[in-house]
Amino acid sequence: MMDRFAAEEPRILVVHHAQRQGVGAGFKSALQRAKFGAITLIPGDHAFQNKGIARMFKAAGAADIVITYRDNQSDRSLNRSFQSHALRFVLNCIFGFWLFDYHSMIIYPVKWLRQIPVKADGYGYQICSLISLLQLGLTHVQVPVSLNAELRGSSRALRPRTYLELGMTVFSLLRRAPIRHIDASQVPAQTERGPR
Numbered sequence: 001m002m003d004r005f006a007a008e009e010p011r012i013l014v015v016h017h018a019q020r021q022g023v024g025a026g027f028k029s030a031l032q033r034a035k036f037g038a039i040t041l042i043p044g045d046h047a048f049q050n051k052g053i054a055r056m057f058k059a060a061g062a063a064d065i066v067i068t069y070r071d072n073q074s075d076r077s078l079n080r081s082f083q084s085h086a087l088r089f090v091l092n093c094i095f096g097f098w099l100f101d102y103h104s105m106i107i108y109p110v111k112w113l114r115q116i117p118v119k120a121d122g123y124g125y126q127i128c129s130l131i132s133l134l135q136l137g138l139t140h141v142q143v144p145v146s147l148n149a150e151l152r153g154s155s156r157a158l159r160p161r162t163y164l165e166l167g168m169t170v171f172s173l174l175r176r177a178p179i180r181h182i183d184a185s186q187v188p189a190q191t192e193r194g195p196r
Contacts, residue, residue: 024118024125031113040107048105052145056105064109064138067130069101071144087166091127094170097134100142102127112138123162124169131173 006012015029027041038060042053052068059066073081084103092098103126116132118125134140 022125023123027125028118031110034110037110038107039110039113040105042105046148049146049148052143053105056107056143056145059141059143060107063141064112065130065133065140066107066143067099067101067140068104068106068143068145069099070104070147072146075147075149091131091170094174095131095134097131102130104145106130108133109138112136124165127166127169128173 002012002014006014013033015026015033017025017029023041030041031039040056042048056066056068070084073084088099088102091102103123106126106129108129112133113129116129116136118128118132
């Protein structure tokens, strides 16, 4: 289907991987080909309501990073909602950024994202990318978005393998040496955190 869209619209570029590599690998492929100053990933399963996506794009430029948070997670299953809140609490306690969400849509600055090592190919890519950028002192703003009704059995996010990968990502962030190869003079002087 996407190949058909690309044939009709020259601004669409479709990239195929020979083997399934995970959402993080797909995001990195897009990052390598990005031509503009910002990049985001919007799930293709219509997970988010359109008005929230529009609100996210309207906030672009308000800070270095636009971080959306799902304001109706309680509408999903109790188990999934609990696990999402628990993961957020753990990450906030460990890294101290006190975000409302770590796994919603994010608008990243391309020039900074290309300079940090993101080794996770699966769902951990977003935690690694976001925390690394915040640790550099980039500013952020948080924007609410709403989820559409969840389809039963539609998500692979709760699989044990996903939790193992997320745990390994957090562990790697804690044990890695500080990022030193980025020119600190290029980081904006005003690095106040966005509204929470």
